Amino acid sequence: MGRYILRRLISAVPVLLGITVIVFLIMAMIPGDPAAAILGSYATPDNVARLNRELGLEGPLWQRYLLWLWHLLHGDLGRSYALNRPVLDEVLERFSATLVLAGASFILCAVFGILAGVVSAARQYGFADKAITFVVLIGISVPAFFLGMMMILLFAVDLRWLPVSGMYAIYGGGDLMDLLRHLIMPATALAAVATGVIARLTRGAMLEVLRQDYIRTARAKGVHERRVIWGHALRAAMVSVIPVLGIQAGFVLSGAVYIETVFQWPGIGRMLVDAILKRDIVLVQGGVVFVAACYVLFNIAVDVAQSLLDPRIKT
Amino acid sequence: MRVFFALLFRNRLAGIGGVVLAIIVALVLLTPVLPLQNPDVTAMGDRFLRPLSPGHLLGTDALGRDLLSRLLWGTRLSLAVGFAAAVAAGLIGSAVGIIAGYAGGRIDNAIMRFVDMLMAFPYILLALAIVAALGPGLMNALIAVAAVNVPFFARNIRGITVGLASRDFIDAARLSGKGHVRIVLTELLPNVLPVIVIAMSTTIGWMILETAGLSFLGLGSQPPQADLGSMLGEARAAMISAPHTSVVPGVMIFLIVMSINLLGDGVRDALDPRLKSGALTRPMAATRVARRNVPEAQGSGLLQIDDLEAQFHVGRRVYRAVNGVSLSIAPGECVGLIGESGSGKSVTALSVMGLVASPPGVITGGAVRLADEDLIGAPYARLRALRGNKVAYVFQDPLSTLHPLYRVGDQLTEAITSHHRISAHEARERALKLLADVRIPNPAARLSAYPHELSGGMRQRIGIAMALANEPEVIIADEPTTALDVTVQAQVLALLDDLRRRKNVAIVFITHDFGIVGQLCDRVAVMYAGRIVEEGPTERVLSDPAHPYTRRLIACVPELGGGRRQLPAIPGLPPAVDQLPEGCAFAPRCDRATPDCAQGEIGLRGSLRKVRCIHPEAEVGA
Numbered sequence: 059m060g061r062y063i064l065r066r067l068i069s070a071v072p073v074l075l076g077i078t079v080i081v082f083l084i085m086a087m088i089p090g091d092p093a094a095a096i097l098g099s100y101a102t103p104d105n106v107a108r109l110n111r112e113l114g115l116e117g118p119l120w121q122r123y124l125l126w127l128w129h130l131l132h133g134d135l136g137r138s139y140a141l142n143r144p145v146l147d148e149v150l151e152r153f154s155a156t157l158v159l160a161g162a163s164f165i166l167c168a169v170f171g172i173l174a175g176v177v178s179a180a181r182q183y184g185f186a187d188k189a190i191t192f193v194v195l196i197g198i199s200v201p202a203f204f205l206g207m208m209m210i211l212l213f214a215v216d217l218r219w220l221p222v223s224g225m226y227a228i229y230g231g232g233d234l235m236d237l238l239r240h241l242i243m244p245a246t247a248l249a250a251v252a253t254g255v256i257a258r259l260t261r262g263a264m265l266e267v268l269r270q271d272y273i274r275t276a277r278a279k280g281v282h283e284r285r286v287i288w289g290h291a292l293r294a295a296m297v298s299v300i301p302v303l304g305i306q307a308g309f310v311l312s313g314a315v316y317i318e319t320v321f322q323w324p325g326i327g328r329m330l331v332d333a334i335l336k337r338d339i340v341l342v343q344g345g346v347v348f349v350a351a352c353y354v355l356f357n358i359a360v361d362v363a364q365s366l367l368d369p370r371i372k373t
Numbered sequence: 374m375r376v377f378f379a380l381l382f383r384n385r386l387a388g389i390g391g392v393v394l395a396i397i398v399a400l401v402l403l404t405p406v407l408p409l410q411n412p413d414v415t416a417m418g419d420r421f422l423r424p425l426s427p428g429h430l431l432g433t434d435a436l437g438r439d440l441l442s443r444l445l446w447g448t449r450l451s452l453a454v455g456f457a458a459a460v461a462a463g464l465i466g467s468a469v470g471i472i473a474g475y476a477g478g479r480i481d482n483a484i485m486r487f488v489d490m491l492m493a494f495p496y497i498l499l500a501l502a503i504v505a506a507l508g509p510g511l512m513n514a515l516i517a518v519a520a521v522n523v524p525f526f527a528r529n530i531r532g533i534t535v536g537l538a539s540r541d542f543i544d545a546a547r548l549s550g551k552g553h554v555r556i557v558l559t560e561l562l563p564n565v566l567p568v569i570v571i572a573m574s575t576t577i578g579w580m581i582l583e584t585a586g587l588s589f590l591g592l593g594s595q596p597p598q599a600d601l602g603s604m605l606g607e608a609r610a611a612m613i614s615a616p617h618t619s620v621v622p623g624v625m626i627f628l629i630v631m632s633i634n635l636l637g638d639g640v641r642d643a644l645d646p647r648l649k650s651g652a653l654t655r656p657m658a659a660t661r662v663a664r665r666n667v668p669e670a671q672g673s674g675l676l677q678i679d680d681l682e683a684q685f686h687v688g689r690r691v692y693r694a695v696n697g698v699s700l701s702i703a704p705g706e707c708v709g710l711i712g713e714s715g716s717g718k719s720v721t722a723l724s725v726m727g728l729v730a731s732p733p734g735v736i737t738g739g740a741v742r743l744a745d746e747d748l749i750g751a752p753y754a755r756l757r758a759l760r761g762n763k764v765a766y767v768f769q770d771p772l773s774t775l776h777p778l779y780r781v782g783d784q785l786t787e788a789i790t791s792h793h794r795i796s797a798h799e800a801r802e803r804a805l806k807l808l809a810d811v812r813i814p815n816p817a818a819r820l821s822a823y824p825h826e827l828s829g830g831m832r833q834r835i836g837i838a839m840a841l842a843n844e845p846e847v848i849i850a851d852e853p854t855t856a857l858d859v860t861v862q863a864q865v866l867a868l869l870d871d872l873r874r875r876k877n878v879a880i881v882f883i884t885h886d887f888g889i890v891g892q893l894c895d896r897v898a899v900m901y902a903g904r905i906v907e908e909g910p911t912e913r914v915l916s917d918p919a920h921p922y923t924r925r926l927i928a929c930v931p932e933l934g935g936g937r938r939q940l941p942a943i944p945g946l947p948p949a950v951d952q953l954p955e956g957c958a959f960a961p962r963c964d965r966a967t968p969d970c971a972q973g974e975i976g977l978r979g980s981l982r983k984v985r986c987i988h989p990e991a992e993v994g995a
């Protein structure tokens with residue numbers, strides 16, 4: 059198993075390098091003087107010249123890339139001039155907030171999506187199945203940002219159950235309870251679509267698995283139906299559900315950009331949008347590479363989970 | 374094509390989606406000629422008018438602009454942008470995919486590596502990076518969303534192209550001297566086009582949502598131009614004081630996306646043939662029972678099957694798989710149930726413990742008594758308590774009938790712990806003993822193996838050990854050796870024979886091979902088209918078959934136990950069980966048939982030996 063993980067990590071190296079190339083090339087499309095773009099409103103001729111020297115921006119493209127990569131490998135993502143602080147510090151701080159939100163959301167969508175899918179399949183064409191199918195249909199059609207706004211109106215403004223936005227209360231907050239109260243709405247809104255997709259897929263996978271001969275064998279042994287469904291069938295269905303969990307994690311991470319805006323969550327999605335609007339290119343570049351790299355590593359974890367579940371995968 | 378649309382619209386939800394989408398598209402197309410107010414004229418005195426205000430059906434926004442007008446113009450813009458993004462992504466992506474798939478080799482490899490890298494990004498990161506480089510704006514948002522979706526098309530279309538590129542007609546075109554460009558355009562493209570169109574239409578909803586999202590973030594359309602996303606984004610500032618300004622564009626996005634989703638699901642269902650036959654249903658825990666009356670017991674066997682009737686209900690068609698089968702099995706007896714595939718022998722056997730897949734299976738009549746207790750219609754809890762405990766099954770192909778993800782040891786102990794509360798250690802001890810019983814060498818090591826790590830014969834021994842786990846009174850073996858090769862087959866048969874004598878367990882052995890029956894069974898019942906056509910002690914039936922069908926079956930066996938035989942020597946096919954003929958079902962294939970064979974009901978005559986034939990080959994006695 060250890061060797062399998064190592065092999066997967068090594069095979070991820072070219073992908074990670076490719077990501078840096080792609081991000082670098084996209085950023086190189088910026089028309090005009092990149093140093094001026096980076097500095098934005100701080101672009102005095104003096105500053106531009108200094109930055110050009112600092113970043114080696116005068117050289118040819120490949121030279122600039124290698125220099126940037128060299129710094130990157132040393133943990134130096136550059137400096138945000140708008141924020142006047144190292145990009146890595148800002149990215150780490152904001153990414154940890156996103157991780158809380160997206161992580162909670164991912165757990166929600168995985169747990170409820172799989173639960174709903176299994177119940178739906180086990181009661182195919184029954185009331186529960188129809189109700190779940192209907193809710194799922196609504197869930198996957200509501201844009202997350204609109205759902206978030208409607209939740210704020212209902213639960214924060216009308217019912218006053220939950221705080222409107224932010225991660226912690228400004229006064230007197232800061233403990234875990236406070237965080238959870240702030241987390242409920244954004245995490246739920248963010249999870250909605252993914253929950254629907256996972257529920258659908260789990261239902262389909264369960265229906266497929268329940269027709270297999272080994273399910274009949276389990277029933278013929280006298281295994282209790284509850285265990286047939288939640289043990290034998292679900293375990294086999296997970297083989298096709300887990301890759302989808304990996305894909306949905308990417309969608310949750312993407313949706314976080316909207317949700318962080320709606321709920322003013324101090325995450326990396328909001329940071330990127332602000333940075334784009336302020337033309338803080340170094341910050342965008344660093345943030346995108348960082349998150350993409352994390353996502354690649356996450357997908358390796360998904361593959362490892364899959365190989366743990368399915369002994370037929372050669373490790 | 375007509376079938377496709379019929380299927381699509383039989384799906385009521387897809388129909389609703391189609392209608393809603395059609396209305397929206399019609400409204401949007403008519404927007405320029407509708408008597409609407411100018412969407413950009415501000416009126417500071419009329420700010421935040423509620424819906425249904427005079428002159429403003431949906432009210433006004435923060436600058437007093439008419440919301441209805443803005444909604445329709447915004448929808449128009451959003452749909453146009455989403456459509457354009459889908460077309461752009463579709464065209465570019467498909468071109469890349471076709472080139473990669475058609476060129477193959479190193480070009481293919483390089484392109485697909487790059488595509489994989491693009492797909493390694495969470496999609497929005499890429500879109501944000503592109504917008505960051507190009508600067509905010511609707512056109513740039515469109516480019517970003519289209520670019521992000523190019524890899525999706527490239528990968529899908531490449532897969533299809535690779536499949537097509539190796540086909541004969543492409544080779545033929547190449548040999549006829551056509552250039553690559555012409556081959557791609559005239560031979561390849563027409564075949565790929567439908568897929569491209571379907572993929573595009575299913576992604577439009579997604580593209581609309583994504584561009585709206587970027588606009589919502591302020592990265593797409595810039596004021597005064599407004600699509601649905603930026604309307605929603607601007608309304609957010611006044612969300613609490615004037616919620617209708619948010620609700621109006623939000624609901625519109627929701628309606629568009631939902632109607633496209635519904636339509637897309639409908640299209641997918643209509644294209645997926647499995648849904649037509651209703652095959653994508655899952656079998657329930659026990660077969661559905663719908664019988665009117667309970668027949669009297671006709672014998673006193675340990676397992677007594679009386680007038681069993683089982684059917685498959687698929688749509689409006691009824692397949693009568695089992696048509697009044699009666700069979701009596703004494704303790705310790707081995708009875709063979711033999712027939713071609715589709716004769717109803719397996720369904721008969723599975724009915725005993727309610728294991729016929731249902732839907733579509735229904736037990737429509739008869740009784741199955743185990744020690745005088747009727748099991749048809751017994752509550753699930755009772756059936757479960759008996760399954761694997763008093764009546765156990767051994768199935769055909771042990772690779773598909775063992776769970777691929779559980780260790781065989783766990784599957785074995787589960788058979789025990791489902792019926793007995795014992796410790797894990799005790800269960801393991803018993804599992805080891807069972808493996809020794811079925812003569813598996815080195816049992817301790819085998820317990821932790823997965824099914825795919827064992828040979829076919831080994832797997833079937835595990836299957837038999839599982840059936841023996843609770844010392845059942847009856848084992849129903851459904852073609853347990855068919856999937857094995859001949860030498861292993863002989864070993865497994867010898868094992869079963871030995872076990873039954875040592876443990877005094879009754880066996881119902883289902884097979885299509887008279888050779889096996891001759892080796893193992895005390896008695897044999899021959900099934901044809903859902904009925905028993907002959908029954909009697911094995912030697913007598915073998916040496917002196919009474920039913921013409923039996924005689925032909927026996928003639929097919931080259932030597933006893935000589936491997937798999939699919940009865941190739943009998944001309945013709947068994948009748949379809951949804952249209953059984955009157956009289957003898959075998960008549961069309963029978964060389965002794967006379968006109969009266971096709972009339973009325975032909976009963977099963979005889980007592981020790983029974984036959985269902987009016988011109989039997991041998992007399993069976995009264």
Ligand code: SF4
Pocket residue numbers: 920921922957958959960961963964965966967970975985986987988989
């Ligand atoms: S009843 Fe007639 S047709 Fe049927 S098997 Fe006997 S002889 Fe043949």
